[in-house]
């Protein structure tokens with residue numbers, strides 16, 4: 326039975342909720358989903374199987390997995406009218422703005438699965454979101470690059486379908502590279518859930534008011550966008566590119582340590598991990614493997630990342646503060662090598678995390694004791710005072 330956690334000595338707080346989905350030991354750098362270690366799931370399982378585990382609590386039998394996969398595969402299409410919704414955005418809109426808007430708009434298209442008090446509607450909404458987020462996300466990318474939308478194909482697995490919807494064009498045949506598909510699936514798995522992080526807590530708080538599931542997940546997308554959270558993968562790659570070469574690393578290490586400089590090493594540090602983020606370890610191995618298989622192992626950004634990690638982990642400032650690379654430090658290098666622009670990194674994080682948000686939302690909704698969330702405050706404002714007319718101020 327996991328104990329109540331103290332998140333930070335200077336900011337001790339009891340747990341915000343009880344949950345049986347994900348366990349993190351920040352000191353040991355341990356991450357379990359329903360008791361299974363993330364390293365084992367990333368190497369032996371795959372994303373839809375991890376989705377089943379997060380949602381239903383157990384690894385599926387072969388039949389259960391086949392049924393679940395078929396349900397997801399057969400719900401990947403979007404209501405055709407939603408295509409018009411995209412056309413209301415500017416072409417240069419950030420894909421996260423589009424994903425956030427379209428997910429919220431699902432409340433307006435899928436009325437028959439918005440009643441949170443109906444377990445069947447909750448299940449339908451959950452499958453619809455897991456199935457449609459790849460389509461929504463891929464179409465946000467296509468819209469941003471001015472290419473025609475590509476419909477999902479029921480012949481492809483989840484990750485391959487997403488890659489094809491992103492990179493296929495009508496002018497030529499698109500064959501999914503199994504290396505990219507495996508790497509994509511592993512990135513989905515590594516981002517699937519992560520206990521009560523900021524965006525998951527946002528989803529829970531929104532859900533506690535009885536808001537419909539699509540609105541709750543849209544709230545999670547909005548929160549994830551911040552550079553201190555899911556937006557860090559985009560910021561980390563931009564930082565590594567700005568550093569550009571290993572001889573410029575000391576300059577950025579100094580900036581990160583300078584209290585008067587707001588700059589922080591993006592992809593470094595964590596609210597809970599005071600040891601290596603276990604996902605970062607798997608992501609680093611995956612970066613080596615994928616870039617070598619793609620023949621770009623000498624990618625300068627990867628060299629900068631590895632040298633930056635090495636120098637930071639030997640620097641007393643980072644060691645004393647227990648700052649290690651997190652999930653966002655290497656993920657952008659892989660996504661960049663796969664052909665994604667940095668603006669697509671956080672939408673891919675949101676796509677992956679949708680199952681975690683849904684599993685946590687379902688767990689909360691199913692708890693009859695659940696009440697609306699209502700955080701309190703320490704009031705630091707003026708004591709009671711009488712009104713003063715404007716002529717006397």
Ligand code: SDX
Pocket residue numbers: 518519521522523552553554555557581582588589590591592593594595596597646648651652653
């Ligand atoms: C994610 O919560 C989750 O689980 C999130 C996530 C998930 O899967 O949902 O894991 C995904 O959001 C990962 C984090 C991605 N963000 C980044 O990589 C952005 C860069 N990192 C930081 O901004 C920072 O580390 C945070 C926001 C992640 C945590 O910030 P905190 O809570 O301020 O960190 P802390 O309290 O542990 O800081 C201790 C000290 C402070 O210095 P002092 O006041 O003690 O002198 O370390 C410093 C901080 O200023 N510090 C950094 C730093 N991170 C913390 N200094 C330089 N570079 C950094 N990256």
